[in-house]
Amino acid sequence: MDARTHLPDTPRAPGAGTGHCPSGVAVTSPLERRYRRWAGAYPPGPRRQELIDTLLECAPPGRARPAPREVVNLLRHGLRARLGRPGGRAVVVLATLVALIGGLAGAAVAARVGWQWVPALPGGAQADALKRTVFPGMTAYGGGDAPLIVDSSDGENIRFGFADYWVEHTAATRDLDVFTAAARDRLLAAGWRLHGDVTATDSEPDAITPTRSTAFLASHDGLVLAFRNTVWSNRAAWDNDGAASFTLTRAAPAWLWALTVAGGLLGALGGWLLVGWASRRTAPRSAMAFAAGTLAWPVVLLVPLVVLILAMWSIQPDRPWSETLFVTLFRLVGPAGYAGIAALPSLAIAALSGPRLSGRTTAATLAVVLAGAAGVLWSHRGPASPPGPAECRPSGVPAELPADQTRLAMTVHVFIRQDTTPDQRNIVQAAIARVWGTSAFNFYYDPTAPEYGDAYCAGGRLADGAGVSLPYFWQVDISSPGVFSGLEAEVAGLPGVLGVRRGPATVS
Incomplete structure (x- = not known):
C-alpha cells in the first residue's frame, strides 16, 4: 500500500492550488501538540514526523x-499502519478477531474487579x-446480603446472587391478582420503577x-x-x-x-497493537509463520463461537x-476461560513469528500473560473459609461460628437427638421442606461420613470414635443466606x- 494512502484528508488552505499547501503558515503550539498526540496512532518512525509536518x-x-x-483519519490509517504488510488482508482479519x-x-476482568465494589444488598x-x-402487617422472612454469583436452581448455570423475602400464605395473599396489584402500587408509591x-x-x-402465579419486575x-x-x-396438609x-x-x-466499557476498549486496543507489533517485525512468508498460522487461525475463529454459546447458556429468563x-x-x-483467552495473543505472535522474534521477547510476552492470569485468578477467588482443626472431638452441637464467617453462608445444619422416633424426624423434615428457599437437604447419621467433619469441625476431620454419640443432623442448602431466619x-x-x-461461607 502506498504510504500516501495513509495520509488523512485535510481541508485545503485558502488560496491553495491543487495538491499543494502554502508554506510559512504560522501555527500555534497547542495545535502541534494535538496533532502529535493523534499521530501517535502511527508506528514510531520518520513517517510519523513527516505526517505531522504536512x-x-x-x-x-x-x-x-x-x-x-x-x-x-489519523486513527483509522494509523491503526492500519501499525499492522504493516500493506498488501495483506489476512493480518487485518486476524487483528480484528484478536482485538475482539x-x-x-x-471487559470481563474490569467487570469482575468492579463488582467487588458494588454495595451489598440491604439489611x-x-x-x-x-x-x-x-x-404490610405480616411476618416476613429473609433479606440480608448474598454472594455475588450463585448456582441456578438446576445446578447447571450461574446467576446473580439474590436475597429471598417471603411470607406464608394467608387469605389475603391467596387472592393473587388483588394482592399482587396492591404490592405493585405500594412499591410505585415508594419510588420504584415498574x-x-x-x-x-x-x-x-x-x-x-x-x-x-402472578409476577412483576421493578x-x-x-x-x-x-x-x-x-x-x-x-x-398435602403438611406441605406449604x-x-x-x-x-x-x-x-x-x-x-x-x-x-467495563473502558476495560473492553483497552483490551481491544491491546490485542490490535500486539498483532501489529508481531506483524511489523516478522517475515510475511516464513515457514514458521505458515505452520503456526495453521494452528492459530482455527483457534482464533473458534473463540467468538464459544463466547456466543456461553452467552446463550447464560441467558437469565425473565x-x-x-x-x-x-x-x-x-x-x-x-480459570479455564481466561487460560484460553490469554493464550490467543501468544498464538497471534506465533502465527506471525519469524527470525526477528527473539527469545527474550517471547519470554516477556509469556510473563505478561501469566501475570495477568494470576491477577484474574486472585480477583476471582471466593471468601476462603478459615481452616478447621486438623482433628476435633466435639461433645455436642457446635457453637455458632463468628458472624463474619457465616454472613454469606448457603448451608445450614439442623441437629436432632439420636433417640428421636421416625415420626418425629418426619415432622422435622416436613418442616424443612416447607421453608421457602430450601433447595436441597440430606439426613446424616453415620459419623464416618465426611459431612460430619463439615458440621462439627468446620471442615476439619472428626476424631476416630468421636461421633458415636453426637446428634444426627440434616445438611440443608438454601437459596440465599437470609433463608436461615425462616428455617x-x-x-x-x-x-x-x-x-x-x-x-461457613464458601462461595464467591
Missing part, C-alpha cells in the same frame, strides 16, 4: 485543534422497611399440582426486585401451598458500565438483559431439635 503546513491560520475528520477477544477479556432497618412496604406489567401464569389443566436505587405470588393446589415472595438483586451502577451480559463476562473470567423459625422448638447452625 498537517502543520496545511493548517489554516489560527487553527487551534485538529478537525474531527482529521482525527478520524482482547476486548472481551478486558437491617432498610430490609425491614422493604418488608413493610411489600408485606418494568412491564403484572403477568399471570397458569399450569396445564391436567397438571398433577395445579399452579397459578427497580430502584441500584436494586432489582422480582415479585412472585404462587399458589399450589392439591398439596406456595408463598408470596420476591428476590432482590444488585443492578450494575453507571460507573461499573463505564469501567431478568434484565444486563444480567445475561455480566454473567457471560463472569464465565469468561473463570430456624420453622424448626426450632420441634420435638428432638437441638439447634440450627449456619455453615
Whole structure:
C-alpha cells in the first residue's frame, strides 16, 4: 500500500492550488501538540514526523485543534499502519478477531474487579422497611446480603446472587391478582420503577399440582426486585401451598458500565497493537509463520463461537438483559476461560513469528500473560473459609461460628437427638421442606461420613470414635443466606431439635 494512502484528508488552505499547501503558515503550539498526540496512532518512525509536518503546513491560520475528520483519519490509517504488510488482508482479519477477544477479556476482568465494589444488598432497618412496604402487617422472612454469583436452581448455570423475602400464605395473599396489584402500587408509591406489567401464569389443566402465579419486575436505587405470588393446589396438609415472595438483586451502577466499557476498549486496543507489533517485525512468508498460522487461525475463529454459546447458556429468563451480559463476562473470567483467552495473543505472535522474534521477547510476552492470569485468578477467588482443626472431638452441637464467617453462608445444619422416633424426624423434615428457599437437604447419621467433619469441625476431620454419640443432623442448602431466619423459625422448638447452625461461607 502506498504510504500516501495513509495520509488523512485535510481541508485545503485558502488560496491553495491543487495538491499543494502554502508554506510559512504560522501555527500555534497547542495545535502541534494535538496533532502529535493523534499521530501517535502511527508506528514510531520518520513517517510519523513527516505526517505531522504536512498537517502543520496545511493548517489554516489560527487553527487551534485538529478537525474531527482529521482525527478520524489519523486513527483509522494509523491503526492500519501499525499492522504493516500493506498488501495483506489476512493480518487485518486476524487483528480484528484478536482485538475482539482482547476486548472481551478486558471487559470481563474490569467487570469482575468492579463488582467487588458494588454495595451489598440491604439489611437491617432498610430490609425491614422493604418488608413493610411489600408485606404490610405480616411476618416476613429473609433479606440480608448474598454472594455475588450463585448456582441456578438446576445446578447447571450461574446467576446473580439474590436475597429471598417471603411470607406464608394467608387469605389475603391467596387472592393473587388483588394482592399482587396492591404490592405493585405500594412499591410505585415508594419510588420504584415498574418494568412491564403484572403477568399471570397458569399450569396445564391436567397438571398433577395445579399452579397459578402472578409476577412483576421493578427497580430502584441500584436494586432489582422480582415479585412472585404462587399458589399450589392439591398439596398435602403438611406441605406449604406456595408463598408470596420476591428476590432482590444488585443492578450494575453507571460507573461499573463505564469501567467495563473502558476495560473492553483497552483490551481491544491491546490485542490490535500486539498483532501489529508481531506483524511489523516478522517475515510475511516464513515457514514458521505458515505452520503456526495453521494452528492459530482455527483457534482464533473458534473463540467468538464459544463466547456466543456461553452467552446463550447464560441467558437469565425473565431478568434484565444486563444480567445475561455480566454473567457471560463472569464465565469468561473463570480459570479455564481466561487460560484460553490469554493464550490467543501468544498464538497471534506465533502465527506471525519469524527470525526477528527473539527469545527474550517471547519470554516477556509469556510473563505478561501469566501475570495477568494470576491477577484474574486472585480477583476471582471466593471468601476462603478459615481452616478447621486438623482433628476435633466435639461433645455436642457446635457453637455458632463468628458472624463474619457465616454472613454469606448457603448451608445450614439442623441437629436432632439420636433417640428421636421416625415420626418425629418426619415432622422435622416436613418442616424443612416447607421453608421457602430450601433447595436441597440430606439426613446424616453415620459419623464416618465426611459431612460430619463439615458440621462439627468446620471442615476439619472428626476424631476416630468421636461421633458415636453426637446428634444426627440434616445438611440443608438454601437459596440465599437470609433463608436461615425462616428455617430456624420453622424448626426450632420441634420435638428432638437441638439447634440450627449456619455453615461457613464458601462461595464467591
